[in-house]
Amino acid sequence: MRGSGTTDTRMGAARAALWLVAAVLAIRQAAAVLRQPPGERLTDLETWIGAGGVLHVKGSLYDADKFTGTPFAGLVLKPLTRSAEQSLGVAWTFGTLLLVVGIGLLVARALPGPVSRRSGLLAAPIAICLLMLSLPVRNSFYLGQTSIIPVLLVLLGAFAARGERSCGVLIGIGAALQPTVLLFAPLFWFTGRRRAAVTSAGTFAALSVLAWAALPGDSWTYWVHHVAGAGLGARPDSLANQSLHGALLRSGLQGPLEIALFLALAAAVCFFGLRRAVRHAQDGQLLLAVALTGCVAVAVSPTAWQHQLLWVLLAVVGRVGKRASDRMLWPVLIVLAMTLPGKMLLPNMAVLYPVRDNVLLIAAVAAACAVPFLPRTSPYFRSPVPTQYALPVPARWRQVPLLPFWRRVISRPNLLLELLVIRVGYSVYSHIRAAATGGVTAAEEHGRQIVAAEQALGIDIEHWINHAVVKVKWAEAFFNFYYTSFHFVVPLSILGVLYVRRPADYRWARASLAFATLLALLGFWLYPLAPPRLMPGMEFIDTVHGPQDLANPDYGAMTAVTNQYAAMPSLHFGWSLWCGLIVLVLAPKLWMKALGLLHPLFTVCAIVATANHWVLDAAGGAAVVGAGFGLAYVLAGRRQLRLPGSGLPHAREDVAGQAETTVPATPK
Numbered sequence: 001m002r003g004s005g006t007t008d009t010r011m012g013a014a015r016a017a018l019w020l021v022a023a024v025l026a027i028r029q030a031a032a033v034l035r036q037p038p039g040e041r042l043t044d045l046e047t048w049i050g051a052g053g054v055l056h057v058k059g060s061l062y063d064a065d066k067f068t069g070t071p072f073a074g075l076v077l078k079p080l081t082r083s084a085e086q087s088l089g090v091a092w093t094f095g096t097l098l099l100v101v102g103i104g105l106l107v108a109r110a111l112p113g114p115v116s117r118r119s120g121l122l123a124a125p126i127a128i129c130l131l132m133l134s135l136p137v138r139n140s141f142y143l144g145q146t147s148i149i150p151v152l153l154v155l156l157g158a159f160a161a162r163g164e165r166s167c168g169v170l171i172g173i174g175a176a177l178q179p180t181v182l183l184f185a186p187l188f189w190f191t192g193r194r195r196a197a198v199t200s201a202g203t204f205a206a207l208s209v210l211a212w213a214a215l216p217g218d219s220w221t222y223w224v225h226h227v228a229g230a231g232l233g234a235r236p237d238s239l240a241n242q243s244l245h246g247a248l249l250r251s252g253l254q255g256p257l258e259i260a261l262f263l264a265l266a267a268a269v270c271f272f273g274l275r276r277a278v279r280h281a282q283d284g285q286l287l288l289a290v291a292l293t294g295c296v297a298v299a300v301s302p303t304a305w306q307h308q309l310l311w312v313l314l315a316v317v318g319r320v321g322k323r324a325s326d327r328m329l330w331p332v333l334i335v336l337a338m339t340l341p342g343k344m345l346l347p348n349m350a351v352l353y354p355v356r357d358n359v360l361l362i363a364a365v366a367a368a369c370a371v372p373f374l375p376r377t378s379p380y381f382r383s384p385v386p387t388q389y390a391l392p393v394p395a396r397w398r399q400v401p402l403l404p405f406w407r408r409v410i411s412r413p414n415l416l417l418e419l420l421v422i423r424v425g426y427s428v429y430s431h432i433r434a435a436a437t438g439g440v441t442a443a444e445e446h447g448r449q450i451v452a453a454e455q456a457l458g459i460d461i462e463h464w465i466n467h468a469v470v471k472v473k474w475a476e477a478f479f480n481f482y483y484t485s486f487h488f489v490v491p492l493s494i495l496g497v498l499y500v501r502r503p504a505d506y507r508w509a510r511a512s513l514a515f516a517t518l519l520a521l522l523g524f525w526l527y528p529l530a531p532p533r534l535m536p537g538m539e540f541i542d543t544v545h546g547p548q549d550l551a552n553p554d555y556g557a558m559t560a561v562t563n564q565y566a567a568m569p570s571l572h573f574g575w576s577l578w579c580g581l582i583v584l585v586l587a588p589k590l591w592m593k594a595l596g597l598l599h600p601l602f603t604v605c606a607i608v609a610t611a612n613h614w615v616l617d618a619a620g621g622a623a624v625v626g627a628g629f630g631l632a633y634v635l636a637g638r639r640q641l642r643l644p645g646s647g648l649p650h651a652r653e654d655v656a657g658q659a660e661t662t663v664p665a666t667p668k
Contacts, residue, residue, distance in 0.1 A: 011121055018125035022104075025132040026097050049235050060218050068232040068303070071211040072176040073146065086504040099136055099148045103310075104128035106155040111317060114382060130313065134338045135360075139307040147308045150174035150181050151294070157184075157196070158290055164188075164196035171196065172203020176211075178308065179204075179228050180297035186274055187293045191281045196535045201324075210623060230302030242360040243304035244269070266300035273299075273368030280318075283375045291315040295364040300428040302365030303359075312364050313338045318373040323386040325409070329417045330371065336424055337363045344427040345420070357588040387411065390504065390601065408636055425514070432521050433566050439528070443565040447530040450614050451538075459615050462532050462608050470541050476609075480544050487572055490579050490599055502586065508639050510633060516574055516628030523620060524566035531567045533611040540611040569620025570613045575605035578625050585639075 011318040108123035115123070131137050140148050157170035167188070182204055187198035212219040226232055230245070237249035244265050248258050273296035281289035298304045313334060320330040336345060342356040355362065374381045390408040454460035469475045491513065498506035533542040544565025576599050583596025607613035633639075 011118060012379075015121050015125065018122060022125045022128040022132065025129055026100075027302040037048065042338050046321065060221060069146070070177060070179065071215045071222050072207050074218060075211045075214055076177075096141055096148060099152050100131050101128055103148070103152050103155060104131055106152075106159055107314065107317070110155070110159045110287040112287060112360030112376065128337060130316070130338075131310075134310065134313050135341075135576070136310040136313070136338070145307045146177060147305075148310065150178040151314075153177075153292060154181060154184055154294070156586045157200075158286060159437075162211065164193050165199050167193070167205050168199025168201075169198040171200035172207065175200065175204040176207035178297075180301045183274070183297050183300075184290070184293055186279065187277055187289060190274075190278045191289075204513050228302060232303070236303055239357055240305050241303050242298065242306065242309060242358065242364070243301050244299050244361065244365075245302050246304070247358045247361055251354070259294055262636050268297045269296055269365060269368060276368065276373075280373065283377070285373075285376060286319075287314065288318045288373060291317065292368050293367040298364040299361065299368065306360070309338075309360050309364070312360060315363075315367040315371075317366070318371065319381060320371055320373055322374075322380040322385055324387045325411060326414050326417075327384055329414050332417055332420065334363060334367075336420065340424065340427075344424060344431075347423070408504065409507060410498055410504050412506065415499070418499070429517060429521065433524055440530070440565070443528040443530040444535060446527060446568070447532075447535045447614075448531065450534075450616050454615060462611065462614060463538065465605075465608050466532065466540055466543075466611045470543060478545050479606040479609045479638070481604055482611065483544060483572070483610050486599070486603070487575065491575050494579055494582055498582075498586070505586055505639065508636065509578075509586075511636065512625075512628040512632040513575070514628070515631040516578060516624045517571065519624040519627055520569050520571050520574060520621070523569050523624070529568040529614075529617070530565055531612050531617075532614060534564060543610045544612070567613055568617050569622075569624050570607055570617035571621060571624075572607050572613065573600065573604050573618040576600040577622055578628070581625070581629075 017518070094125045104127035105124055108120075111119065111123055136147065139145065151174075153170045153174035157167040157174075161167040161170055171181065171184050171188075182201065185197040185200045188194070188196075196536075204543050208219075208223075222228070222232075230236065235241075236246055238246070239250070241249075245258075245262050248262055248265075253261065273292055277289040277292040278298070280292065291311060291314035295315060298309055298311055301308075316331045316334045318330065319327065321327045337359050342359040345359060346352045346356045356620075388410045390410050451460060454462075469479060495506065495510060495513075498509055532538065532540040533545075580597045580600040583599075584593045587593045587596060607618065610613060
């Protein structure tokens with residue numbers, strides 16, 4: 001009973017914390033919109049109902065090429081044209097907040113069972129947080145779009161409406177606002193809810209006829225001239241159009257060939273996607289079926305703007321993977337794709353542009369047609385193959401407190417998930433590093449402070465080394481090459497070898513490197529520092545980039561993507577020192593250990609000789625690396641692991657009678 005009370009207390013605290021985060025995100029989102037001047041917020045809504053909006057202009061809704069909704073949407077918005085802009089903006093913003101909360105509550109209620117007690121308690125605040133962070137919701141807030149309303153109508157119809165007729169009416173209204181929502185009618189038809197399917201089609205037809213009677217010219221323009229709105233608004237080949245039609249146009253296809261290919265692909269996606277959705281609905285996973293149908297609608301729509309892609313996020317409820325270590329891959333992929341721009345998910349390489357530019361479309365098509373979601377009848381649906389954890393090893397010195405924050409995993413992590421997290425982590429690091437600018441004046445003042453400190457310590461050797469190396473051309477060429485070539489290659493190579501050969505050590509090493517990098521970001525933010533090559537009047541020679549105008553230095557593409565004043569601590573040296581220590585600890589041969597230690601030695605010579613860092617920058621890099629290893633020790637325990645003894649040779653019984661073996665971090 002005491003243990004149960006402790007668990008309930010922790011669960012309540014976690015739930016309260018998540019609801020607090022959701023509230024903070026909601027307040028922040030509303031404040032970000034309302035702080036904008038009236039002419040700069042809710043821009044799409046203003047183009048509809050503002051003082052000079054489309055609905056105030058006599059003639060067609062589509063004459064100004066700004067309104068992209070259905071004629072029925074225009075008919076609904078007509079009464080709002082006389083509303084005051086200020087009051088409508090505030091009401092629209094808070095109304096959108098309520099819609100997002102409603103979707104989150106419905107999603108939490110509709111999770112496919114069986115659902116654990118913890119999932120049931122935490123699902124609603126987690127869903128609302130993810131919705132608030134997603135690109136579709138953020139765009140809807142900023143633009144004042146109505147794209148959240150059809151999603152809410154479908155969820156209400158599927159999970160809250162009483163009776164099939166009410167369900168069909170809600171789906172039909174959603175389809176009148178967003179025509180591809182009509183694809184939910186086949187889903188209901190083939191899952192036995194035929195009255196709902198017929199009612200939804202009838203409601204959609206009735207509302208469209210009503211709009212045609214009231215706005216015949218606009219209806220002709222939308223349904224016939226533009227074929228369900230295709231080509232209205234922004235360019236259909238823009239990156240914002242995440243549909244098959246937009247992707248084909250971006251690939252260079254045009255004319256009848258593009259239309260024929262689009263229709264063929266759309267038919268295939270509809271067939272396979274709706275068939276899979278029906279199968280999962282019959283399996284008892286109706287929320288997943290609704291999400292897959294929405295993904296089909298995204299792919300086959302002529303124009304699927306970013307604010308209309310909320311369906312893709314709902315696909316996060318599907319369970320993928322037989323092993324527990326693989327279970328998080330699909331949710332992480334979807335959450336990252338729905339919250340971050342494509343350029344943060346993939347490197348800036350031309351060969352990856354087709355994938356980077358169509359990340360959301362690829363996620364929608366994959367969810368609809370390819371991802372192997374587990375059925376509820378699978379034995380792995382509730383009980384995946386468990387992850388093997390190591391037992392904690394007692395501290396060598398009892399007086400040093402250990403606070404193991406996570407359990408140590410013995411097996412290697414999912415490779416795709418690991419690569420994605422590393423890529424996103426580095427993107428976030430690059431953005432924070434670039435944003436951590438304190439001004440040139442402060443950076444130069446800090447540079448003079450560093451020079452004074454080094455003079456007091458007698459280690460101000462940068463100027464002498466820099467000029468001495470310049471006089472020896474082969475040394476200058478070597479250090480320039482070393483500085484520009486091995487900063488990323490060596491750490492990634494070491495991580496790759498550890499991942500393949502020593503997975504448990506890989507996790508320990510990766511954690512220490514991540515901690516060191518995070519600590520370095522604090523240094524960049526709090527103490528911007530000009531490197532020697534950017535210090536005026538000190539006559540340092542920039543051997544890598546050549547002579548520079550210090551008032552406006554230019555390093556090519558690197559000028560725009562990196563902060564030149566993020567010098568303290570030096571991660572060039574810090575990462576190289578991490579590499580040397582990892583090789584020293586883990587390499588089996590003495591010559592390997594000696595070779596590993598040469599890397600930080602050459603790196604510290606290179607950063608000083610090329611005038612890219614001060615000596616104290618290297619000391620700062622060593623400090624954050626030491627702190628990184630220390631944090632890994634405090635939070636996760638010693639590197640050495642104690643494995644469960646079942647099935648291991650030479651197991652011994654401990655005091656408690658449990659067989660266990662103390663071994664290095666990597667199992668044999």
